[in-house]
Amino acid sequence: MDANTVSGRKQPFIYRLPVISHFRTSVGLQRAMLVTGLVLSIGFLLTTVLAPFIAPYGFAQLSDASGTFPAQQPPSAAHIWGTTVGGYDVFSRVIWGARAAAVVIVVAVVMSIFLGVALGLLSGYFGGWLDRTLVVIADAIYAFPSLLLAIVMSIVINHGQSSFWGGIVACSISISVVFIPQYFRVIRAETIRLKAEPYVESAKVVGASSVRIMGRHIFKNATRTLPLIFTLNASEAILTLAGLGFLGFGIEPSSAAEWGFDLSKAIADASSGIWWTGIFPGAAIVLTVLGLTLVGESINDLNDPRLRGRRKSGGKTPAGGPDSNGAQAALEAESRVL
Amino acid sequence: MTTNIDRPGPGSGPVLDIENLKVTFATDAGDVYAVKDVSLEVNPGEVVAIVGESGSGKTVTAKTILGLLPETATSQGAVLINGNNVISVSAAKLRQIRGRDVAMVFQEPSTALNPVYTVGWQIAEGIRAHADTGSGKKISAKDAKARAIEALRKVGIPDPDTRVNYYPHQFSGGQKQRVVIAAALALNPGLIVADEPTTALDVTVQAEILELLRDLRDKYGTSIVLITHNMGVVADLADRVVVMYQGDVVEEAPARVLFAQPREEYTKKLLAAVPHLGRNSASEGMTERAHQGGKVLVEAKNLTIEYPGRLGTPAFKAVDGVSFTVSEGEVFGLVGESGSGKTTIGRAIAGLNRTTGGSLNVLGYEMLNFKERTFKPLRKEIGFVFQDPAASFNPQLTIGDCVAEPLIIHSNPSPAEARKRVGELLESVQLPASYADRFPHELSGGQRQRASLARALILNPKLLIADEPTSALDVSVQAVVLELFKEIQREFGFAALFISHDLAVVDMLSHWVGVLYKGKMVEQGLGNQVMGNPQHDYTRKLIASLPVPDPDEQARRREEFRAVLHG
Numbered sequence: 001m002d003a004n005t006v007s008g009r010k011q012p013f014i015y016r017l018p019v020i021s022h023f024r025t026s027v028g029l030q031r032a033m034l035v036t037g038l039v040l041s042i043g044f045l046l047t048t049v050l051a052p053f054i055a056p057y058g059f060a061q062l063s064d065a066s067g068t069f070p071a072q073q074p075p076s077a078a079h080i081w082g083t084t085v086g087g088y089d090v091f092s093r094v095i096w097g098a099r100a101a102a103v104v105i106v107v108a109v110v111m112s113i114f115l116g117v118a119l120g121l122l123s124g125y126f127g128g129w130l131d132r133t134l135v136v137i138a139d140a141i142y143a144f145p146s147l148l149l150a151i152v153m154s155i156v157i158n159h160g161q162s163s164f165w166g167g168i169v170a171c172s173i174s175i176s177v178v179f180i181p182q183y184f185r186v187i188r189a190e191t192i193r194l195k196a197e198p199y200v201e202s203a204k205v206v207g208a209s210s211v212r213i214m215g216r217h218i219f220k221n222a223t224r225t226l227p228l229i230f231t232l233n234a235s236e237a238i239l240t241l242a243g244l245g246f247l248g249f250g251i252e253p254s255s256a257a258e259w260g261f262d263l264s265k266a267i268a269d270a271s272s273g274i275w276w277t278g279i280f281p282g283a284a285i286v287l288t289v290l291g292l293t294l295v296g297e298s299i300n301d302l303n304d305p306r307l308r309g310r311r312k313s314g315g316k317t318p319a320g321g322p323d324s325n326g327a328q329a330a331l332e333a334e335s336r337v338l
Numbered sequence: 339m340t341t342n343i344d345r346p347g348p349g350s351g352p353v354l355d356i357e358n359l360k361v362t363f364a365t366d367a368g369d370v371y372a373v374k375d376v377s378l379e380v381n382p383g384e385v386v387a388i389v390g391e392s393g394s395g396k397t398v399t400a401k402t403i404l405g406l407l408p409e410t411a412t413s414q415g416a417v418l419i420n421g422n423n424v425i426s427v428s429a430a431k432l433r434q435i436r437g438r439d440v441a442m443v444f445q446e447p448s449t450a451l452n453p454v455y456t457v458g459w460q461i462a463e464g465i466r467a468h469a470d471t472g473s474g475k476k477i478s479a480k481d482a483k484a485r486a487i488e489a490l491r492k493v494g495i496p497d498p499d500t501r502v503n504y505y506p507h508q509f510s511g512g513q514k515q516r517v518v519i520a521a522a523l524a525l526n527p528g529l530i531v532a533d534e535p536t537t538a539l540d541v542t543v544q545a546e547i548l549e550l551l552r553d554l555r556d557k558y559g560t561s562i563v564l565i566t567h568n569m570g571v572v573a574d575l576a577d578r579v580v581v582m583y584q585g586d587v588v589e590e591a592p593a594r595v596l597f598a599q600p601r602e603e604y605t606k607k608l609l610a611a612v613p614h615l616g617r618n619s620a621s622e623g624m625t626e627r628a629h630q631g632g633k634v635l636v637e638a639k640n641l642t643i644e645y646p647g648r649l650g651t652p653a654f655k656a657v658d659g660v661s662f663t664v665s666e667g668e669v670f671g672l673v674g675e676s677g678s679g680k681t682t683i684g685r686a687i688a689g690l691n692r693t694t695g696g697s698l699n700v701l702g703y704e705m706l707n708f709k710e711r712t713f714k715p716l717r718k719e720i721g722f723v724f725q726d727p728a729a730s731f732n733p734q735l736t737i738g739d740c741v742a743e744p745l746i747i748h749s750n751p752s753p754a755e756a757r758k759r760v761g762e763l764l765e766s767v768q769l770p771a772s773y774a775d776r777f778p779h780e781l782s783g784g785q786r787q788r789a790s791l792a793r794a795l796i797l798n799p800k801l802l803i804a805d806e807p808t809s810a811l812d813v814s815v816q817a818v819v820l821e822l823f824k825e826i827q828r829e830f831g832f833a834a835l836f837i838s839h840d841l842a843v844v845d846m847l848s849h850w851v852g853v854l855y856k857g858k859m860v861e862q863g864l865g866n867q868v869m870g871n872p873q874h875d876y877t878r879k880l881i882a883s884l885p886v887p888d889p890d891e892q893a894r895r896r897e898e899f900r901a902v903l904h905g
Contacts, residue, residue, distance in 0.1 A: 198730035199740075202793075205688045206744040207717035220734045 040291025116183025124191025671848025
């Protein structure tokens with residue numbers, strides 16, 4: 001890489017986007033991890049978007065022009081991953097299942113980010129009784145097993161069973177309840193730290209209002225860790241959704257395909273040698289979670305200059321001429337962290 | 339106790355020999371050549387100072403001597419310690435060399451010591467890591483402790499037999515640095531590398547540590563590599579000086595010669611930039627306090643500021659019954675060491691701290707009944723310059739946005755007006771108006787501090803509070819910023835409260851100087867009188883402790899003030 005990249009004007013917008021900038025700074029094993037994660041995650045996203053074109057049948061389809069699907073068929077040309085005890089096509093259900101998972105991730109994580117960040121900012125900045133109350137509530141939620149909480153929420157919202165959107169919203173809300181304290185904690189801690197930064201004090205001295213300080217000075221600086229929590233929480237959201245489905249609190253098979261539900265129905269098959277009903281939805285969960293986690297972990301490592309790997313320096317003799325300011329600034333920034 | 343550790347006697351060649359050292363760092367922005375070509379020698383019993391500004395490669399050179407560079411660094415050349423090349427030896431061998439042949443004293447004593455172990459344990463750790471050179475056996479815990487006590491005694495910790503069992507927090511800052519030095523001395527290494535050993539300490543404590551280092555050299559013949567940016571410290575301690583600039587050695591000369599006849603242009607500039615107490619005083623020739631006809635902007639009467647203590651402990655009095663006034667157009671200098679309450683006073687005037695007793699009147703507003711809402715209109719009359727220019731700008735906003743912020747909050751101008759005013763202000767602090775589009779990290783420290791001054795002045799305030807505005811800057815940059823401050827103050831005519839720990843800096847700018855000690859104002863008066871003829875014992879000690887950048891004068895002062903320093 002050219003040594004002038006930092007010193008000049010700002011880099012093009014696209015290179016500053018979270019994942020892309022991380023990709024550009026990575027090398028070696030860290031890059032391999034990030035790329036694997038990205039391939040898996042992008043594959044997952046593509047599956048979601050292209051589900052109608054990839055899946056040969058609908059998620060609740062039990063028959064086609066040639067008649068009703070046979071039950072518990074091993075993989076064949078017509079049903080490449082076989083069929084379930086109820087006669088569903090496993091391949092189609094796994095593909096459609098990506099949709100439910102993606103929607104739940106987006107709704108749950110977006111909901112918890114908005115609420116968590118807003119509450120964290122207020123609580124951290126103003127402190128006092130508001131802060132104390134919110135922290136106690138967050139701690140109380142932490143104390144619950146998250147799946148139990150999700151089950152309770154699911155029962156409260158939808159009496160356990162429901163349609164596609166009903167099920168999705170119920171799942172999302174139950175997952176958000178578990179996640180809000182996480183965002184809340186991270187943002188609150190950052191806000192408390194940033195509140196003492198000289199630039200925030202300088203804004204105070206100048207007479208800026210609290211809203212302005214929070215919005216302009218704290219918010220942007222406090223949210224830099226969010227892409228990381230986002231990816232890690234996304235994988236946790238899938239697991240919680242699958243867990244709910246597995247326990248029977250998910251979405252009805254007729255209203256959407258859902259991996260956890262399919263897995264629970266495959267329990268009985270496993271002992272009678274029918275492997276295809278369990279392996280495929282299970283593998284889908286594992287690969288999606290693995291992909292998102294790899295992305296998250298790589299971002300975490302790459303954000304930290306101490307963990308970030310670098311190409312070995314050339315060992316060439318100095319080419320003469322002073323170093324660029326940018327490289328020097330990067331070094332200074334680093335030595336501050338070290 | 340046996341201490342037959344072999345060390346080369348005087349005249350048996352250099353303790354440290356660096357030849358053509360090059361150090362390269364791999365960073366995100368490509369390779370950075372931190373040290374380009376450095377060669378130097380340190381003889382037994384010699385104090386060699388490596389001086390330079392930030393980014394000169396002096397600390398990297400020091401770390402190479404102990405093989406402490408991070409993984410991202412690649413070094414070439416030779417660093418010979420008693421015939422071993424530190425760069426190429428195995429990790430096991432390097433471990434042997436560290437502590438036995440060369441040891442390091444770090445900048446910040448409070449972080450160099452582990453808070454959960456006793457100091458004796460920490461000193462003994464180094465001793466026990468090495469086999470006894472006489473018998474080749476491991477050293478027993480008891481022997482190691484005995485040696486630790488010996489080392490503590492050497493560095494002048496009173497009652498070392500008891501204090502060996504103390505934890506770091508039970509020592510003061512200066513004593514902690516003594517403990518760090520004791521740990522470095524435990525194995526009688528021939529060479530100590532001291533990286534800014536006094537930078538984190540107050541001047542009066544600095545004087546003690548410098549004396550200790552000088553004693554070690556005189557008594558035990560230890561060679562010292564002293565890394566510092568402070569020319570006064572160099573003048574006080576060094577025999578030979580190596581000046582570094584951007585990874586290269588610019589000049590190398592005996593200390594006396596270097597200060598008397600610097601050869602290189604860079605060295606001359608560096609020496610000229612060092613503030614020298616008693617020269618260039620702002621109150622030169624004044625016999626009475628100026629600006630007394632104007633309005634009084636800040637008036638403190640018996641001002642007390644307390645920080646609430648934890649449950650059961652009494653409140654901490656940071657400021658204790660201080661009275662002073664700042665009039666229109668006057669520059670009031672507030673000097674004191676850490677913990678003296680100087681920053682607290684500055685922050686209280688800006689409404690960042692609450693006052694708890696007495697009276698503090700700022701622009702007609704009584705701060706005792708402080709309410710953010712009622713004080714807000716007055717904020718536009720007060721500018722504030724913070725200590726660390728890197729931290730006082732929001733990294734996400736451009737310099738233009740940051741400088742314009744006070745304007746936008748108080749007068750809601752159109753973007754074009756704001757831009758124009760920002761341009762004017764940047765130009766008056768001698769920055770190109772085009773810098774408004776840059777981000778804070780794209781500016782150097784000095785440029786950022788000028789932008790910070792521009793932000794403080796954009797509303798044409800009546801009062802400016804500058805809290806250590808130059809202490810995070812290099813000497814040469816500091817000189818430029820101070821000059822600029824002086825000029826702008828004359829041009830804009832605002833009153834200023836200038837807070838600093840550096841007497842020379844305060845004297846350069848302030849007409850009237852107040853000296854704070856443990857929350858009390860012990861002395862105030864005209865700058866030249868306080869500096870030239872101090873009345874209070876503490877002021878005398880403070881002035882005596884300040885090393886002057888001139889080896890001969892400093893040696894004379896050392897003798898002259900010995901009585902004051904130990905009294």
